[in-house]
Amino acid sequence: MRTYRRRRRGRVLFGSLLSLVMILAGLTIISYSMFGNPLSAYAARSAPDNTNMRLTVPAMARVHDVPVYNGPTTDEEDLNRGALHISSTGYPWQAGSNTYIAGHRLGYAGTGSFLLFYDLNKLHNGDEIIITDSNGTRYTYRVFRKVVVSPDNLSIMQPVPGKTVVSLQSCTLPTYTHRLVVQGELVSVS
Structure with a gap:
């Protein structure tokens, strides 16, 4: 037994x-x-009425509620007006996207581009990047990576597997020969 x-x-x-x-x-x-999963907060939401966005980076003095224009990488006119979302990349409301935004380090006096991304190199892991869409939805990202790439390295614009990210890009100083890219991962949607 x-x-x-x-x-x-x-x-x-x-x-x-x-x-x-x-x-x-x-x-x-x-x-x-x-x-x-921050994506679950907006997975069921539809895209906003239009693709207009605004950018705020609290750790960068000149980047508060900056309009983000949409265009191809060759769109110098909009880049000279301020920040430029590269239209061939994703949007914050798309899960798994890489929202790629370029801006001038020096730019042109009297325009929205003047010194816009001058402090990009001062961002550190954990700093916030906030994008607001045309419906007022805020997408908050936390910096997780800073990298310097050559101008012909387009792989940096591709989605990052398993993440929804924003990438901010500007030229390196003082030579302008390379691109500084700071990436943040989506942490909340409100």
Whole structure:
């Protein structure tokens, strides 16, 4: 009889542990989808009425509620007016996108481009980047990467696997030969 009871207790204990593991795994998945994934907050939302955006970077003195124009990489007119969203890249409301925004380090006096991204090199991991769409929805990102690339490196504009990101790009000083790119990962939508 003792042999039978030991086996039964082992089976009961194993079954209980397996049930507990399954319950914890289910709760983890549910809580991640509800609280841990910032994309779940707007996954069901539709795109805004238009693609107009505004950019705020609290750690950069000149970047507060700056209009972001849309255009191709060759759109010098809009780049000289301020920040330029490269139209071939994603938008904040698209899950898994890389919203790529360029701006001048020096720019032109008397325009929206003047010294706009001058302090881009001073951003650090954890600094906020905020994009507001035309409906007033705020997408808050946290800086996680700073990299210098050559002007012909277009791979930096591609989506980052498993993340929704914003990339801010400007020229390097003093030679302007390379591009400084600061990337932030989406952490909240409100």
